[in-house]
Amino acid sequence: MEDGPDGPCGAAALARINAAHARHRLANDDMLYVLTTFVTEPARVIERYGRRPLLPAEREAACRF
16 A cells, blocks of 8 residues: 555555456446445444444545555
8 A cells, every 4th residue: 555556566466456356357337336335334334333433533544545
């Protein structure tokens, strides 16, 4: 994450992810939908079943990282 997706480590990580998913022939929109659920669904579960609501800073951190 330090170098971003265009840095050497980021590019290598993206290449590895793409190679792992290449056989599935996923459309870009489908991939984006799945990645979005990794951010939104945990927040929904925490809101519904968690001990307390997420703080605004915690929501922002989930989106950024």
